[in-house]
Amino acid sequence: MTAGIPEYPQPRGCPYHPPAGYAEYDRHGPVSRVRLYNGRQVWAVTGHAEARRVLLDPATYSSDRVHPHYPALAPRFESARKVRNFIGMDPPEHTVQRRMLLSSFTVKKAQALRPRIQALVDNLIDTIEAKGPVADLVPEFALPVPSIVICELLGVPYADHTFFEQQSRRVVTGSTSLEESADAFAQLSAYLDGLIGRKQQDPGDGLLDTLIAEQVETGVLTRRELVDIALLLLVAGHETTASAIALGVLTLLEHPDQLAALRADASLLPTAVEELLRFMAIADGIARFATADAELAGQRIRAGDGIVVVISTANRDDAAFPGPADFEIERGARNHVSFGHGVHQCIGQNLARAEMEIALGTLFRRLPGLRLARDSGELPIKEAGGVQGIWELPVTW
Amino acid sequence: MRITADQGRCLGAGQCVLSAPDRFDQSELGLVVVLDPEVPDGDERRFRAILDLCPSQALSLEV
Ligand code: HEM
Ligand code: SF4
Numbered sequence: 001m002t003a004g005i006p007e008y009p010q011p012r013g014c015p016y017h018p019p020a021g022y023a024e025y026d027r028h029g030p031v032s033r034v035r036l037y038n039g040r041q042v043w044a045v046t047g048h049a050e051a052r053r054v055l056l057d058p059a060t061y062s063s064d065r066v067h068p069h070y071p072a073l074a075p076r077f078e079s080a081r082k083v084r085n086f087i088g089m090d091p092p093e094h095t096v097q098r099r100m101l102l103s104s105f106t107v108k109k110a111q112a113l114r115p116r117i118q119a120l121v122d123n124l125i126d127t128i129e130a131k132g133p134v135a136d137l138v139p140e141f142a143l144p145v146p147s148i149v150i151c152e153l154l155g156v157p158y159a160d161h162t163f164f165e166q167q168s169r170r171v172v173t174g175s176t177s178l179e180e181s182a183d184a185f186a187q188l189s190a191y192l193d194g195l196i197g198r199k200q201q202d203p204g205d206g207l208l209d210t211l212i213a214e215q216v217e218t219g220v221l222t223r224r225e226l227v228d229i230a231l232l233l234l235v236a237g238h239e240t241t242a243s244a245i246a247l248g249v250l251t252l253l254e255h256p257d258q259l260a261a262l263r264a265d266a267s268l269l270p271t272a273v274e275e276l277l278r279f280m281a282i283a284d285g286i287a288r289f290a291t292a293d294a295e296l297a298g299q300r301i302r303a304g305d306g307i308v309v310v311i312s313t314a315n316r317d318d319a320a321f322p323g324p325a326d327f328e329i330e331r332g333a334r335n336h337v338s339f340g341h342g343v344h345q346c347i348g349q350n351l352a353r354a355e356m357e358i359a360l361g362t363l364f365r366r367l368p369g370l371r372l373a374r375d376s377g378e379l380p381i382k383e384a385g386g387v388q389g390i391w392e393l394p395v396t397w
Numbered sequence: 398m399r400i401t402a403d404q405g406r407c408l409g410a411g412q413c414v415l416s417a418p419d420r421f422d423q424s425e426l427g428l429v430v431v432l433d434p435e436v437p438d439g440d441e442r443r444f445r446a447i448l449d450l451c452p453s454q455a456l457s458l459e460v
Contacts, residue, residue, distance in 0.1 A: 056454065095408070102409035102427025107418075334412070334450055345410045345452035 008034035008044055008308055009073060009174065009284055009384040016251050016280045018312035022046070025313065031297040034308065037385070042071050042306030043299065048317035048337070050297050051309045054288060055342035058090050061288040061307055063344060069289040071306030074174050074385030076181035077287070083185060085228040091343055097229060100215055101347060104153065104207050110350035113149065117358045120148055125366050133396035134373040142246035142393070143238070145359050149351065150237030154230065155206015156195065164188060168235045174385030192230045196223060240282055241352045243382070243389030245359045248276045250379070250393060251327065252360065253372060258329045263364060272329035273356045278336035279327050281312035282388050286340060311337050367397040398441060398458045399434040406455035413456060416447040429455060
């Protein structure tokens with residue numbers, strides 16, 4: 001029986017298209033069986049409507065990462081079971097933590113950060129220009145933008161960026177082993193615990209300082225709980241957005257008519273970013289497990305079954321997005337599930353949008369001759385089971 | 398028709414503010430505030446689409 005069951009996840013052949021092998025899931029309809037790395041069989045939810053249904057129903061489809069039924073999509077998820085924060089909790093526990101952070105992530109707050117993001121993007125491009133070609137836009141541009149932004153927001157010293165970027169990368173990379181990701185989690189936790197301890201003595205003005213004053217000092221959160229929340233914000237805040245910026249540059253370069261349209265009319269930036277988010281699906285899939293028997297697209301889900309909501313295929317469902325494989329910056333569809341849906345929908349989405357708009361808009365404006373310095377087929381693609389994207393992006397101009 | 402918002406469900410994704418900044422805002426706590434609830438005849442479809450983007454089903458249309 002298991003022989004014919006396709007694997008999830010699979011590596012991408014092109015960094016912005018879903019793996020060719022995912023087409024096999026669709027033959028069995030929007031909900032089908034797949035096999036994980038550890039042999040466990042779970043449901044792959046590949047249709048857009050079905051993905052939304054699952055994500056809108058946390059009572060039936062749980063995010064509880066410590067629960068043994070929560071499926072590990074890659075070995076690194078096994079070590080994540082020890083980290084307790086709201087991305088891995090269900091309401092009402094989830095809601096309490098998320099609400100502590102909401103005021104820092106509103107549309108207005110993201111708007112207010114724009115001048116700062118613009119200044120740091122300009123600085124990075126000044127440096128790249130001064131140095132001259134060839135530049136690798138991953139370490140020199142795509143990574144520092146979100147990394148600096150999240151540091152300043154949280155009150156984490158950017159001077160420590162090499163350390164936490166390397167450890168975060170071990171946490172979110174699909175090929176990281178269980179031991180390696182456990183070690184990375186431990187190092188990041190120890191670092192953040194030390195930082196929070198120092199901040200308790202000598203407060204600064206970041207979000208972590210606010211949370212210490214309002215939640216830890218008042219006994220609502222323990223120091224350990226704050227460490228786990230800080231870990232989530234720091235890791236989720238930079239690797240995803242860095243991948244989205246680098247892969248966004250590549251996607252635009254590989255669709256010259258769309259890039260030309262964007263260059264001709266900068267007011268298209270917001271819809272272009274939305275279409276990039278849909279098209280690239282940086283988070284390829286997200287896990288849940290069923291807490292009760294349920295029916296989904298004619299399939300009988302049993303309590304305890306594992307689920308993977310496949311974002312990269314839901315975003316290419318032609319019932320929701322006509323001509324889904326076409327990259328069209330004027331599509332204007334915001335109903336993609338790249339930030340998830342339901343109560344866990346990305347808290348940093350408006351920050352990510354602002355960073356992508358400013359980084360991509362400014363880069364193509366200031367370096368009009370920007371082009372790849374290596375054949376696109378030779379760019380190293382990130383491994384399956386983690387944040388998707390490319391490891392290097394050498395360019396000239 | 399009128400837009401109603403349930404702050405108890407809102408989780409501050411801000412999709413509503415992005416879609417129609419003239420109609421929605423977020424409070425100091427990051428929760429939805431409806432600035433103008435009236436939906437003119439003929440605009441219902443557009444607003445249904447906007448409400449459909451809300452990830453926590455905090456918004457509805459009432460007669
Ligand atoms: C393009 C960039 C980004 C992408 C593609 C992305 C993707 C996602 C996805 C798919 C989820 C839902 C996970 C689930 O339902 O299990 C999520 C949640 C989350 N994201 Fe993002 N994210 C991005 C940027 C950011 C940024 C900049 C932050 C900044 C702090 C952030 C922080 C979070 C947090 C804290 C959650 C958990 C929310 C919850 O459980 O309520 N993300 N993100
Ligand atoms: S879209 Fe929904 S969850 Fe998001 S701010 Fe508006 S009402 Fe709240």
